Amino acid sequence: MTADTPVGIVGLGLMGFALSTRLGDAKIPVVGFDIDPVRCEMIKATGGRVVxxxxxxAACSRTIIIAVYSGEQVAALFGEIDDGAGAARPVLICITTCGPAEIIAIAEQASRAGLPLLEAPISGTSIEVLDGTAMALLAGDDAIIDQVGGLLKILCPRSLRVGAIGDASRAKLAINLILQNNRAALAEGLAFAERLGLDGPAFLAAARQSAAYSRVMDTKGEKMLTRDYRPQSHIAQTLKDAELIIEQAGRCGMHLPLTTIQAELLRTAIALEGPDRDSAAVIEAIRRSPASPGVLR
Structure with missing residues (x-):
């Protein structure tokens, strides 16, 4: 990877834009594509090129970052990538959170097309990507990881190799399960403290010093208290991942009671606030819920 080698990004949403910003800051030229013209204009405004x-x-990129919504969308890209790349075979870095079976099938599709693929879902919000505190979970051939190692350090300084293709998705889903339930627990705790008449900011400060501390208090606590739902991560994406987690658990013969309830809270919050709000909006599903029958307020 050299400073004049363009990096392609397919999908210019919150995460794709954050990654393009990190590349731009490192003076790596960016070539982007998205079906949303507003997102394309945002990339242009920061000095990127849009196709x-x-x-x-694919015709002008030696490395392509895939940052689309779902595994189904990832799989649908291969025909165009294959046609555009010609004899050159760009390395594909898939940051989309997929089901393990999905990414394994995608890797087989990539292999048949002669396209090296690295699985690299990112644990963290777009803001954490921007400030370098997010972590990439890397899976695939070590030679491919080493080949794009310099680029990976620019995109996500913190990374962890977790094994073969599929293992990064497995790890990401398990991490997301814990993260989402931590977020829902924080939302419920803050809403409860508010109903008890406690000062929200003072309670959050106390919770941060307590045995209940989790990092989600730092990333989402103030947003929940102030109802600042400008997205760092879209709540619809959070629900998509929750449903993927529940689906994978079912395949393993597991029932996930906390995650199942948390997914319902997400659906309620989306109905109240809309799909493009921040995942912190899950608190509204709790704030606006009526007391259980027979419970005195």
Whole structure:
């Protein structure tokens, strides 16, 4: 990877834009594609180049970051990437959170097309990507990881190799399970403290010093208290991942009671606040819920 080698990004949402910003700060040229013209204009405004198709992006990129919504969307890109790349075979870095079976099938599809693939879902919000505190979970051939090691350090200074293709998705889903339930517990605790008449900021400060501390208090606590739901991560994406977690648990013969309830809270919050709000908006599903029958307020 050299400073004049363009990096392609397919998907210019919160995460794709954050990654493009890190590349731009490192003076690495960015070529982006998204079906949303507003997102494309944002990349242009920061000095990136925008193309009109994935095929065109593949023709001018030696490395392609895939930052789309779902595994299904990832799989749908391969025809255009294959056609556009020609004899050059760009390395694909898939940061999309997929099901393990999905990413394994995608890797087999990539292998048949002669496209080296690295699985690299990111644990952290777009803000954490921007400030370098997010962590990439890396899975795949060590030679491919080493080949793009310099680029990975720019994109996500913190990373962890977790094994073969599929293992990064498994680890990401298990991490997300804990994270999402921590977030829901924080939301319930803050809403409870508010109902008890406690001062929200003072209570959050106390909780941060207590045995209940989790990092989600730092990232989402103030947003919940102030109802600042400008997105660092979209709540619809959070629900998508929760549903993926529940689906994978079912395949393993497991029932996840906390995650199942948490997914319902997410659905309620989306109905109240909309799908594009921050995941901190889950607190609204608790704040606005009526007391259980027979419970005195």
């Amino acid at each position: 009109t198709s994935v095929r065109e992006l």
